[in-house]
Amino acid sequence: MERFGFVGLPNAGKSSLYNALAGGGALAAPYAFATVDPNVGVAKVPDDRVAKLAEMSGSAEQIHATVQFVDIAGLVKGAAQGEGLGNRFLSHIREVDALVFVLRAFRDDDVPGSSDPLEQLETLEVELVYADLESLEKQAEKRRKAAKGDKSLLAEVEALDAAIEALAAGTPLYRAGLDPEHFELLRGYNLLTAKPALALVNLDEAQLEDPEEVLAPVRAAFGERGDSAVIGLCIQLEAEAAMLDPDSRAEMLEELGLGRGALDSFLRAAYEMLGLRTYLTTGEKETRAWTFRAGSRAPQAAGVIHTDFERGFIRAQVIQASELLEAGSWAAARDAGRVRTEGKDYEVADGDVVEFLFNV
Ligand SMILES: Nc1nc2c(ncn2[C@@H]2O[C@H](COP(=O)(O)OP(=O)(O)OP(=O)(O)O)[C@@H](O)[C@H]2O)c(=O)[nH]1
Ligand SMILES: [Mg+2]
Numbered sequence: 001m002e003r004f005g006f007v008g009l010p011n012a013g014k015s016s017l018y019n020a021l022a023g024g025g026a027l028a029a030p031y032a033f034a035t036v037d038p039n040v041g042v043a044k045v046p047d048d049r050v051a052k053l054a055e056m057s058g059s060a061e062q063i064h065a066t067v068q069f070v071d072i073a074g075l076v077k078g079a080a081q082g083e084g085l086g087n088r089f090l091s092h093i094r095e096v097d098a099l100v101f102v103l104r105a106f107r108d109d110d111v112p113g114s115s116d117p118l119e120q121l122e123t124l125e126v127e128l129v130y131a132d133l134e135s136l137e138k139q140a141e142k143r144r145k146a147a148k149g150d151k152s153l154l155a156e157v158e159a160l161d162a163a164i165e166a167l168a169a170g171t172p173l174y175r176a177g178l179d180p181e182h183f184e185l186l187r188g189y190n191l192l193t194a195k196p197a198l199a200l201v202n203l204d205e206a207q208l209e210d211p212e213e214v215l216a217p218v219r220a221a222f223g224e225r226g227d228s229a230v231i232g233l234c235i236q237l238e239a240e241a242a243m244l245d246p247d248s249r250a251e252m253l254e255e256l257g258l259g260r261g262a263l264d265s266f267l268r269a270a271y272e273m274l275g276l277r278t279y280l281t282t283g284e285k286e287t288r289a290w291t292f293r294a295g296s297r298a299p300q301a302a303g304v305i306h307t308d309f310e311r312g313f314i315r316a317q318v319i320q321a322s323e324l325l326e327a328g329s330w331a332a333a334r335d336a337g338r339v340r341t342e343g344k345d346y347e348v349a350d351g352d353v354v355e356f357l358f359n360v
Helices: 014-022 048-057 086-094 117-149 151-168 180-185 211-221 223-229 235-242 246-255 263-273 298-303 307-311 321-327 330-335
Strands: 003-007 039-044 061-063 066-071 098-104 197-202 230-233 276-282 286-293 313-320 340-342 352-358
Touching: 003 014, 003 086, 014 039, 014 066, 014 197, 014 235, 014 263, 048 061, 048 276, 048 286, 048 321, 066 263, 098 117, 098 263, 117 151, 117 197, 117 211, 151 180, 197 211, 197 223, 197 235, 197 263, 211 230, 223 230, 223 263, 230 263, 235 246, 263 276, 286 298, 298 307, 298 313, 298 352, 307 313, 307 352, 313 321, 321 330, 321 352
Parallel strands: 003 066, 003 098, 061 286, 098 197, 197 230, 276 352
Antiparallel strands: 039 066, 276 286, 313 340, 313 352
């Protein structure tokens, strides 16, 4: 399962965010390093299509796609040189697939720390960039030597040089605009800033009135990807709402004008940013959302259900969920000629409802 890690300064609200997603369980406290060992939780990826298809098919069970999220200890200036929880903290970040920067904007005199999200983003980026730069410089030297005898390594050395240049200028690789081929060649180095990243700005209730005022500078700093990669929400309210039963929760969010809460859209954005997409299967037994990587062909996507499906893949019957729901049933959609037959080169799309035919 894919994992997001929450990265932020002490008291930014990481453990509170964890509690909002998990319905409690993590210590959230107004002092630095309340969290030492990471808390790991699982969240359902919200998807309206699951319930709708389940209703259509009379499914006994509904199964959502899930992601893991990890509440990591707070990072401080100098972490890359061992300050705070130092290397321990960095190794926890290394183990996740994507970064969610939790940036505090909320103002509260009882909670020490900065309320300037931009300043925090800069601090975090400096530490991660520094750690990456240090690890790359060591490795690049060896690769340069090896490339003298082995020309096939030249492209990799070029990629390393481009990455080092960006990092030395203080730019994290997720927004350095590196050549995609270079980026690919850096994959094996497990760099912190080569992971996809998004920023979650923790607002107070007053700031919720006009979030853009707070978010705009963060968007600008986050580069071109800024618009979809910067999300504002009030973690405290979401965490309080998460502790309630579903009816009171809906009522509370409604009263605050938060609709279904911002957590759902945050989870969906994080999932998509990771390059994850969903296809669905539906029948009387269950309706289920399956996670695949954007760009996967039908056999690889089938392999998510079972390796036999990939190995013995013959063909897939496919229709978009919205079309199927409009038709009202699989049989009606098929009779209307709306169910397509696709082969092994088909690139599966988000929202496809699929039946695989395979033989092993
Ligand atoms: N006023 C206010 N307080 C908040 C908000 N979010 C979190 N807090 C409080 O801030 C304090 C720190 O929150 P945590 O979630 O423990 O912060 P953390 O990022 O996990 O901190 P460390 O584990 O020390 O790195 C707690 O006392 C929270 O109740 C918010 O939106 N508004
Ligand atoms: Mg914490």
